[in-house]
Amino acid sequence: MPRGNYTIQRCCEECGKIFTPPTLMSKYCCPACSKRAYKKRQIAKEKEAIRQALIRRIPSSKGFLTVKEAMLIYGISKDVLYRMIRQGSIPSYNFGQRLTRLSWQYMDEHFKAKNRSKKRKKETLSFEPKDCYTIGEIAKKFHINDSSVFKHIRRHSIPTCQIGNYVYVPKSEIDKLYKSL
Numbered sequence: 001m002p003r004g005n006y007t008i009q010r011c012c013e014e015c016g017k018i019f020t021p022p023t024l025m026s027k028y029c030c031p032a033c034s035k036r037a038y039k040k041r042q043i044a045k046e047k048e049a050i051r052q053a054l055i056r057r058i059p060s061s062k063g064f065l066t067v068k069e070a071m072l073i074y075g076i077s078k079d080v081l082y083r084m085i086r087q088g089s090i091p092s093y094n095f096g097q098r099l100t101r102l103s104w105q106y107m108d109e110h111f112k113a114k115n116r117s118k119k120r121k122k123e124t125l126s127f128e129p130k131d132c133y134t135i136g137e138i139a140k141k142f143h144i145n146d147s148s149v150f151k152h153i154r155r156h157s158i159p160t161c162q163i164g165n166y167v168y169v170p171k172s173e174i175d176k177l178y179k180s181l
Contacts, residue, residue, distance in 0.1 A: 013037065064093065064101035074111045125170045127161040132168035142178050152177060 010021050014033035021027075028034040055072050058065075065073070067081050084090040085100065090110075093101045126132075133141070138149045153160060158173045 063104060065104050065107060067100055067102065070102050070107055074107060076111065125159060125173070127163075127168050127170070129163075129168065131171055132161070133171055133174055134166045134168060138169065138174055 008021065009018050010026065011018055012029035012033055013027045014037045015029065017029050019029035028037060051072055058069050058073070067078060070076065070081055071078055081090070081102075085092045085102075091103060091106060093103075095101060135146050135149050138144075139146050142149075152158075153169060156177055158169060158177065161168045
């Protein structure tokens with residue numbers, strides 16, 4: 001990573017100590033903090049893998065979920081689920097001591113499952129020159145530098161297409177981006 005010609009202060013994401021980063025991308029004050037953060041990420045990844053394995057073991061044909069299964073699938077804590085049951089915002093069925101069950105259909109309708117990834121709908125974008133701007137056209141239209149345009153396109157994951165010497169970007173995406181900024 002390139003080094004900057006100026007000094008900035010940053011707060012370590014692991015221990016909270018203020019430090020001068022050696023590179024612009026540094027997040028941790030020392031190798032020990034970096035290793036601790038890496039270890040935490042690995043443990044979180046392992047826990048998520050275990051959680052996903054437990055979710056896969058729940059048969060989808062069940063009509064009712066236990067509180068533990070609802071916690072796993074929907075990512076809601078046990079205390080919150082029981083509070084919602086007491087308040088009556090979640091219909092529950094008590095089949096005896098420690099046999100509280102929740103309707104899977106109701107939970108699906110009212111809560112989004114945590115394991116479902118949030119994917120952006122894939123729109124069919126046309127890269128025909130009439131439906132696109134070039135980088136230069138964007139810079140002129142919105143009065144910004146070409147490098148800033150490239151930075152915004154990368155930051156917001158806007159698809160591009162290079163045809164010859166020109167980079168084309170869909171007009172709809174650019175208009176949406178600069179309308180919101």
